Amino acid sequence: MSGTRKDLAESDDSQCDSGIESLRSLRSLPESGPETPSAPKENAESERAYSAYASASLAEPLPLPGVSEPEYSGPRSPLPHAGPLSAQQLEALTYISEDGDTLVHLAVIHEAPAMLLCCLALLPQEVLDIQNNLYQTALHLAVHLDQPSTVRALVLKGASRTLQDRHGDTALHVACQRQHLACARCLLEGRPEPGRGPAHPLDLQLQNWQGLACLHIATLQRNQPLMELLLQNGADIDAQEGTSGKTALHLAVETQERGLVQFLLQAGAQVDARMLNGCTPLHLAAGRGLGSISYTLCQAGADALLLNVEDETPQDLAEDPLTLLPFDDLKISGKPLLCAD
Template sequence: MERSGGEKQGKLDFDESRIDSGIDSYKSISREQDGSSDSSEDKDKSCATDERLDSAYVSSSLTVDSLGDFIEKCSVSECESATDCEYTEEEVNFLTTVTEDGDTILHLAIIHEEECFARQLMELFPPDLMDIQNNLYQTPLHLATYLNQPTVVKGLVEKRVSLELQDQEGNTSLHVACEHGFWDCANEMIHNASPSKLANVLEAQNWRGLTCLHVATLHKHHRLLRLLMKSGVDLNIQEGTSGKTALHMAVELHDLTAVNLLLNKGVNVDAAMFNGCTALHLAVGRQDAAIANLLCQAGADKMIRNMEDETALDLADGNDDILALFPFDDIQIMGRTVMNFS
């Protein structure tokens, strides 16, 4: 490549004749070059990789012959940034190669876990190219997160890629980290993103109406819950379909640890779903005396009525452990205490 001033720099050398299909052959080529044989250990590793990279993330029909060959033939320009360089037509074609599945060469490097090459490409790619979404609307950041590559995630976030882009299921990259429990990837996104961008991501709902907090709660990733709490996430944010908060979800899952975490961080214990049910309604309805007791200790209002005009006491249904949580020394009409015998 050449600087805009004309000084020659290291070029991206590649053989155009090798632009063909068959990217998946690169691993076997790499093994041949290393002089290694097809041992049972190699086969096991290959199988493990094939199982982990499912069809949602592996391109099936590609336009490059061997990523391994490209890696060997490429050298990174010494330009300090992409904007300092002028690319030749061949170099532009290389950097903007897109497969039939919509993957760029950066997508492919991440898919095949060539982290060093991916980092080199990040130095060459202009920011807008690093936000290209493939046919499944996955950006390189989605893929690096799905494959649990925190180093690559960090590099991409530091290059100011978008954290707000959503894949075909409406998930941001942080959603992906929260679903799979990849704390390191989530940590890189949270601590390297600008506060304004992070706030938008934390509020973003996927197509099921779930925010990152809801996803982490549903999958019982308590360490991620703590990370999200430290980042200033709105603990009372409601999911889009039924209005549940993370506390409602934790109660439904009988997740005592998550309930404790949320209560200790000041979640609204009386937040209501769209149908008027509070977390206490759900705990009593599921006959979970332990969680119902926690909620009562946190000051849950026992007389809130849902849209069916039911209080939590109405749902106790003869459960002595639950009924013991409700005092009977008050006379109440329409949820209001009119006489107290204590």
Template sequence: MVSAEVCPPNTDQPAVAQSPVSFWNDSNMVCLDLDDVSSVTPDMVTEQDQDGDTLLHYAVIHENISLVKKIIHVIPQCSVLNILNNINQTPLHLAVITHQPQIVRLFLSRGACTETRDRNGNTALHLACRRGCLTCVQQLTIPLQQKEIDGADYHVSFQRIPQDPGLLNYDGQSCLHLAANSGSKAVLDYLLSPSVGYNVNIKHGRSGRTILHEAVCDRNLNLLIHLLRNQTCFKLDINCEAFDDSTPLRIALCNGNKEAVLLLRMSGAME
């Protein structure tokens, strides 16, 4: 049996078993060779095992593109794409975790919901940003074209792509905070580009800190310099206050971070 429970415990990486697998549902056991796509029937695609995983969860975990496409062809409606397992992962979450941008895009074109949250409140885009996976981030933020949707065998409802930039996970982190923490300048710059248009001054849901605050707090000099160099382009509010009224400069002064103090002052920060 494949479990989509995280492995090791503090990550969201699914465990992978070898094909064939025994797929348990509520009433019986189905033994399926994941390489045999011809055996997939419409009745099988909504069944869930004891971990809440569907056949589509399994196919994604095993990176079996042929089986994924077969399942999508036989599903009766897009709600099947959004079935949650026991830790609130959809197949879309797993496609990001296993770094399969092609499958990510296919799911979106067939109506997979972009704003479904896992047990930590992360959408698929949150996970892609946290992992610094630019290709997955791009697939999740480029609006769908009609020709992509036309391939579906059922009606695909309109949804906002990219998702609401203010959507926070349960730790109060936005996609932008996660991208900054990942260390991926490519993802960060992409989210802040005019084509996506995320707000560089978005505040952390618990602390009210922007990514500039966090760069100072974490003594992340590379991120700090990158943000200040692109201050005008990013429309950076260098004097933005967190919920405790702290600005990036005040934090740098309190922490004795002389390099940050100098950089912030040279860039126009006020005490």
């Protein structure tokens, strides 16, 4: 079990809390709290301390909502009857550790689907959106740990997809950073049950504290399938990031991945989009000596004579200005011939 937490810490020790140790304090739960489904009644005090893990009865795969029986044949955990809870039961189920983790956080961390299903059936929707000391919800953690079935179950029960952690990241930002395509798909395409939360689409232009929207992050990660998924779900291809005004096309140039540049141009990116300092993607490509990318941008209609705030054109920044000069007397299919590498 420490391996799961260790993986989280090694991937980004600033992103995930240290709530695993807080399981020791679960012994302080009220004696009359509900028992974990399938947990033996003997040695109740000991079992309560480890209710989120170390039980074979909690190793069942999480049922996937909407998946037909032939596609999913694993064992299922029946949802408990969601009857009225006593004050002590509600107090036990809404327990919060010293790291701010609820039982829902801990069930996700320790991959305990039976405990998670119990919480989803019994707890008020507001409890699902409690943020721990790092402002992470259970949904953030499920994405961190690449648990698409858990993400789907939480979204179905109305867990907020718009809450931001201490870095301003929503669960979808995290999915893009971690390149968890299946989790991103669940977040974008999942819909909560009636009465469980807003069914409107996510705001894909929402920026984290670094000024990055999800498409910007996916571009920096050079993940074209993820970029395509975001664009299909309404991401603004020309949205500017919040620090210097770069669009996804500017960022694709900076990755020096010609394939990403071509993909964005074919998807309709504005070839002469301006940064806050007036630079276009061609300014960046020419200034970095990226001849093949400069040629691709010029083929798409980039203007080599646009001025930035320092009165520089892409031609001024190019190592060989001739590579950006069109020759009007030579044309192929009606387009001017450009010098290439």
